[in-house]
Amino acid sequence: MLRKNQFLVSALQVILSKNVQDHGYLYIGYPVIATPEGAYPIDALWISRTNGVVIFNLVEGRDVAEYGETQDESANKLETKLRSHKSLMRGRDLIATPNVITYAPMLAGSPDVDETYPLCNDNNLKSALDRIVWRDAGAFESAVSVIQSISTIRRGKRNRGVLTETSRGAKLKAIEDSIANLDDMQGRAVIETVEGVQRIRGLAGSGKTIVLALKAAYLHAQFPDWKIAVTFNTRSLKDQFKRLINTFVLEQSGEEPIWENLRVINAWGGPGDSERSGVYYMFCQANGCEYLDLRSAKSYFPTGKEFDNVCERALQQTTNRSPIFDVVLIDEAQDFAPSFLRMCYESLTENKRLVYAYDELQSLNEKSLPSPEEIFGRDNDGTPRVRFVAEQKGQPKQDIILEKCYRNSRPLLATAHALGFGIYRSPDPTTKTGLIQMFDQSQLWMDVGYDVMDGALEDGQRVQLGRSDRTSPKFLENHSDINDLIQFYCFDNKDDQAEWLAQSIKNNLTEDELQHDDIIVINPDPLTTRKEVGKTRRRLWELEINSHLAGVDTSADVFFDASNKSVAFTGVFRAKGNEAGMVYIINADDCAYSFGSLARVRNQLFTCITRSKAWVRVLGVGAGMQTLIEEFSHVQAKSFTLDFTYPTAEQRKYLNIVNRDMTEEEKRSVKSQSKNIRRLNDDVEAGRIRLEDLPEREIERLRAMLLKGPTNGTA
Template sequence: MAELIEANFNEPGVLYVGYPVLAGTDGVSSVDALWISPEHGIVLFQLVEGSDATGFEAEQDDYANKLDTRLRPHNDLMRGRTLLAEPIVVTFAPRTSATTTEPDYRIASSDGDLIKQLSAIQWDRPDLFERAHSVIQSISSIRKSKRKRQTAKSDSRGSILKSLEDSIANLDSLQSRAVIETVDGVQRIRGLAGSGKTIILALKAAYLHVLHPEWKIAVTFNTRSLKAQFRRLIETFVYEQTREQPDWEQLQVINAWGAPGGIERTGVYYQYCQANGLEFWDFRRAKERFSTQTAFKGVVEMALAASNRASPVFDAILVDEAQDFAPSFLRLCYAALGEKKRLVYAYDELQSLTDSSLPPPDELFGTNAAGQPNVVFDENAKGKPSQDIILEKCYRNSRPVLATAHALGFGIYRDTDPKTGTGLIQMFDRSELWRDVGYTVKSGNLEDGQQVTLERTPDSSPAFLETPAEVDRLIEFIEFSDTASQTKWLVDQIERNIRYDELGYDDIIVINPDPISTVKQVASPRRELFERGIQSHVAGVDTSSDIFFRGEDESIAFTGIFRAKGNEAGMVYVINAQDCYGGPYNVGRVRNQLFTAITRSKAWVRVLGIGPNMKRLKEEYSRVEAHNYELEFVYPNEETRKHLRVVNRDRSASEQKKIQGATSSLTKLVSDIGEGKVLLEDLPADDIAALRRLLDR
């Protein structure tokens, strides 16, 4: 059926299979399929696989009534008491000869009949397509701000931000697939900062919970302040689908480590220890045995070593921010699952705030008794759930903000290092990944040793994200002579944001990249804000570790980079950015701190700093701006990459097999030519010429 619709209706639209989930007095169930398009409206499908379609009318009524109930509360889909996006139900029963004379019911018994009936359905309100689609995805409620934004000036920052938030209406096709498609096994979701990984995991967890309330599901993460955000997103989605609250005993939003004390304190590692009769180590004890930085890694590895045959704890685990965990934690999650091993992990390698990198899945999850990898990702195939999804669109950061973050993170325009002969700090191990994350080649070649210019287009960085530039510059790098002048400028700007720009307190984040010195570094600006009647807090210090913004309280969030992860705001101030220029050691790590800080912004970024390193960083940014936020550089060859921090995109098993096959064939061909078994004149001249051109390059 999907192929039929795709082949015969060349228009914008989305076909869902097994989605959405609809609630009624008799419980919750998923529809067989739903198609929504601007021309044909909302069409629900009931599929009859057997030869008996008796009673299809009652099934159609049930489908239509349940979706009607979902749509009616949204006033912009109504005119008086009339629903303007009325769902139509079609029964597809290809093994029957069933027909009906009732005008309110539609049934098709052949492919041709189905196409004929769908073609006859017309919708006179295509302008409501985006809105109706948003309701079906349950995004309409989730996208709403936690507070109602009140603005009086149409050209204020607050008004522009409201317009921007209202423009992000729906999930795109890749995001929708990531939510709905689930494999019995491991699934990986990779994407840029702002590509929606957190909201996708929240929706996926809620969707699985609604479909399988008997499953025990865990959602976990590295940044504890994500906990409240996950609970809010999941609660909203579950209520939209079922009109009931989630069962938080079955669907647990929990920390990775955890501790005794009930559902609010438990964690994945703690429950794993409990289920397997292992000794639980808390942080205080663990850091004495290992170190502050390696405490969690140490206790997890101890638990794995002590449990060769682990008892299952969960039916599914979803991990956000996987790049900030040691590989051993993902192995523990894998061990904590039952036979199906439903593990979903999402990450962005460039937001890694450690010097470690996740290995490919066939290495990450070990081997079986036969020496074969436990996890191998198959190539994506049409009609099958994807094991490896890459999200290329960014819905948080505008093109200038994201390109600046990438340029600084990779060192595209950094001064040349005499040791390496390049300013580059890190690079993808395979050039194709630039395309995967939404860049296109404007000029040159994306090949070793070649000059290349990369750009982001409206397809991967929607143009409406740049509208805040109508108020003020999206990005500024500002150098100060001392800490006092940096503090005064920051406090002046925050006061203006609150008093005149119509920004709310939770529209502002102040980030100090160094997490260790944050409390000390932010003391002075917080004191000056207090003297001006503006409250503030240090996230995770003045609040619970699970709280970032103070909700209804009017308070500006100051934070170190680790607690900033997973959060966003319209205005982001990065202070003491000179520490992110980098010295002889850990330059990749501190540049990733800067990348992460900049990409917290939904609109404006102000990067502040002091001294010569801030001057160098500002000059580096000026080169990004001069190149119109395009990335122009010589792609490093293999020898140069040895000196860089490599950002991995591992090859799938099928890709490796193809490479091995091609290598074997080439080796044999060279050998046969050398031994005279094959003559060059016997080979196709066009292929020989093409090979010569490739080798010359």
């Protein structure tokens, strides 16, 4: 554990849980307050609507000499912090004045409860708390926001100048202002760190990135000498991580982070300055194994598997590995191969503090992360090196699930899931289901915030799943008409699509009071993005609106270009981890069908939709777009719920086959045979070939296979 005395912490948590009925937050070793002498951590802090802000000074033994002075010191330091926030002041009076209790459970008997300087053990702690009554409970949310430092982080964003109360800009400001605090599970994820591996799972928009940033900053404020690394798959996240961490550390310690110890670094990296460094490069340097850049790796390994293989190669070349970091935090872990997670694990000191966060549905490679036992392997005796145990009271959680979504409204998220899973897709004649993919365990639907509204989550049973206010806050959808939140448009050609998009962006900037970095235009296929966005960007230039292709016209580490007031265009890979009020998805028809990789392109569409904080416009051309519109119409008709028959075990096997990865050779072979079949059909219909001229035995074989159904599906 990171805490000095876990016994004290556990004892305090148990007694509070037994004697306090009010909802509140208990922070351990937090907040960390900036003082002229350096960072000053509070032992424990309880905040609730009944008691207000209560500091606990924890005493391990029976020596309570001068405990009153210690109470004064902690109260004065925290009060100074709170007074700097206007939301907690009424004139010159602080409306969240901290109270202090010294908790010394080893003291015998029942110490007298001094109302000014309460000294408590288990026998009189409840009575001491009962005497503390907060008369300004209306400031609870503001006080929590200040304690968590969320208010400071949000203040770091540029102010909006809105003139019309009903404009999109005004609505977006209201949305941003409503996300004031971390929820219970987010708060636990930030504050609690285990000695070992910790996993954070959650939907897009559940706060994984901000939780990891705050966690890194919180650990750095407590342990400035620790070597901490934050890494990720999408390079444009680097600036976001640095901004969040810098703001938080400044708030806590009064100083900028020691960036030599707190590294926000790429996964691959290369030689050069610290900005170019990466986990893999540092691992090779520390352990004396050969480093391969991307160009070199391409000559050794298959396309798309380069990074997985260079990490595996480096692990195989080393045995007695040198520790590099005290903590590693990984965002977007679903897009990394297990070999990279193992490399991060092997780069750690003996306590192996590794935190990885991911969302299975944002995987852009059709692969799910294995279990921790599989990822990190086994010792020589067969014992798993990492094993998640059941949660124990008073202990930090190893496996945290963030079920609330604070970015996407209920209609957006339900639409993204419906299209991603193929909930309302036309059924396949063989499997009798249109489903493309499905969770391995039905319970995961509940874990990501859905409730069973009707039916049952059982094989072969109809089920209707929906999201409640508990997991999808109402303020995310109440700002606009529900039909304005997400809209689909089908165009006759790409020229019409580009013209409509350019005019819509112009309206956003000139009439809707949106700013340039409130808008993202995403092309789902990263390989065609440069070409596909050209028409719209040229039209915007004619309309005197700046735009940029993220990571091409800007540094790879930059996504939005606020300095030039420029609208961001991007492919789906670089869009990950970023968000905007208005998201335009172009060429969405590419995600309706895909040869051999339907799950992957549907996951791309899911990722695109979930970049939005408010509105989504899904654009496309032709029959594929009409298919998506038809699926969306079913989501609307079902009031943005998921109504389907849960697949049987046999159907789930087929889904896995349908969505398996095909080798390039297999794809070429199937394409070639498909052309042959099409030519044969054309020739028979045209009378150029007669059926009686074909080998009867082969026709019978083909007929038997068609009646039986496919043994290896294609998507």
